[in-house]
Amino acid sequence: MRHFAETAEAIAGTSSKLKKISFLATYLRTLEDADLRAAAVFFTGRPFALTDARTLNVGASALFTAVQQLSGASDKAMHDAYSARGDLGEAAENLLGAAATRRGWREAPGEGLNPDAIHTKLSELVKLSGASNKLPLVLDLLGSLNPVEIKYVIKIITGDLRIGLKENTVEEAIAKAFERPIDAVRRANMVLGDIGETAVLAKRNELEKISLRMFRPVKFMLATPADTEDEIFATFPGAFYVEDKYDGIRGQLHVDAAQASLFSRTLDDISHQFPEIIAGAQALNLSLIVDGEVVAFKDGQVLPFALLQKRLGRKKPSAQLMAEVPVALMIFDLLQFERRVLIDEPLQRRKELLETIPWPEALHIAPSMLLQERVQLDPLFDQAAQRRNEGLMLKDAGSLYLPGKRGMSWLKWKKALATLDVVVTGVELGHGRRRDVLSDYTFAIRHKGELLNIGKAYSGLTDLEIAEMTEYFKQHTIQEYGRFRLVEPNVVLEVAFNGIQKSGRHASGYALRFPRIVRIRQDKTVSDIDTLATVDKIYKQHTGE
Secondary structure (H helix, E strand, C coil): HHHHHHHHHHHCCCCCCCCHHHHHHHHHHHCCCHHHHHHHHHHCCCCCCCCCCCCCCCCCCHHHHHHHHHHHCCCHHHHEEEEECCCCHHHHHHHHHHHHHHHCCCCCCCCCHHHHHHHHHHHHHHCCCHEEEEEEEEHHCCCCCHHHHHHHHHHHHHHCCCCCCCHHHHHHHHHHHHCCCCCHHHHHHHHHHCCHEEEEEEEHHHHHHHHCCCCCCCCCCEEEECHHHHHHHHHHCCCCCEECCCCCEEEEECCCCCEEEECCCCCCECCCCHHHHHHHHHHCCCEEEEEEEEEEEEECCCCCHHHHHHHCCCCCHHHHHHCCEEEEEEEEEHHHHHHHHCCCCCCCHHHHHHCCCCCCCCEEEEEEEECCCCCCCCCHHHHHCCCCCEEEEEEEECCCCCCEEEEEEEEEEECCCCCEEEEEEEEEECCCCHHEEEEEEEEEEECCEEEEEEEEEECCCCCHHHHHHHHHHHHHHHHHHHHHEEEEECCCCEECCCEEEEECCCCCEEECCCEEEEEECCCCCCHCCCCCHHHHHHHHHCCCC
């Protein structure tokens, strides 16, 4: 793991994308297959491949405990190290490096632990349940590494590598390392959803053997946001489809004669959460892979996302819950049909095939309209909103299905449900390049003389505004809690959001979906912010209650 850590340090130490790719390619080229498979995945910041549904369930508490036991650091030293860096891996390196100096350690005991061995130990962690059972193995793993290796293993465990790599950068490094076409590497990774296996196949020059397979989910094709009608028509000079943008969760359904499985956007199998969709799929007696959106659905109408939330995360929904919140899969794309792979065929052909399939209960074709000339889109947007959907999807009729890619072939057009004037009550240091500025803002509304938190936003302001706000909040801090500060409620923001739901997470009883800052309202004071009554009204209008 030493060479992995050295490579990660070199990558973190440069802002040049080309140098990052070169450092990583040089390292990958030296690895045997097992280490290559593990290391490629680790460099995406994940412990396991995207299609591997296993989770470590190692909480920050267990990692804190392990670092503290290995370093002998006091509670205060642990708190100070984490607060200073905002990253447990870096805090661990700092504390353990200091401990090594104090104790006269020279060599790292983990010199022989390679990426595949780390992967094996992480796989063993998955099998254990409960923090007390996991802690000895965490201690054994970390205790076999030197401080800089520990830093990166913790980053991998927490899924937060923070060295300026994206998955597409790792793809480029694989292509460079083994002198393969980048398009071939990307396509293989799209289909496999496993960059480690992609790297091994690139090394063996076997990328052409990859094909779409049943019950091995592929990444979902993604859409790029659009802001105006002019932008949409400028993007699509030819024919394009208009569909409702549903407020649910993406679902990829795989069906053959003997089996049906539904996969989430994170490629997890969620079949057990939605048995009515699986039952409908099993009635098809066809082989296919479709892309769609799971929504709460009753009496021919999509229901608010707040109701669908009651179904999410349930291992087995009760009959009562299924009756209260029935669901459906709104299907808008066909990736494979009767063993024929369709992702390289135009969307129009895929749509035509969808129309030939006799869909049973709980499976519905998402209605779409093919536009071949310019029309006003605002009325279509308003109609979608009346159907309780959150906007429009716009898709080039000739577009291919590109798993995992966010290009200009698909656009999404959403408008804010509403805006609220709120006051900032708490601020927190951000992450990545914003780790040293107060960029995450908790905000509140008014109710009977009290301030009730309703959400948190971290997007919408410029870097200059965030820098200015950081200095302001430092001078108006009421109390510090590590990286979080309670602040004087003086700064009023206008925030936009796309949805609202009831929630016990905030004192207001509500949570906003996708909140973002529109502007700082320097012309307003805390007495001007919106009230709980306003939020109640927006919620009732949104949900139809």
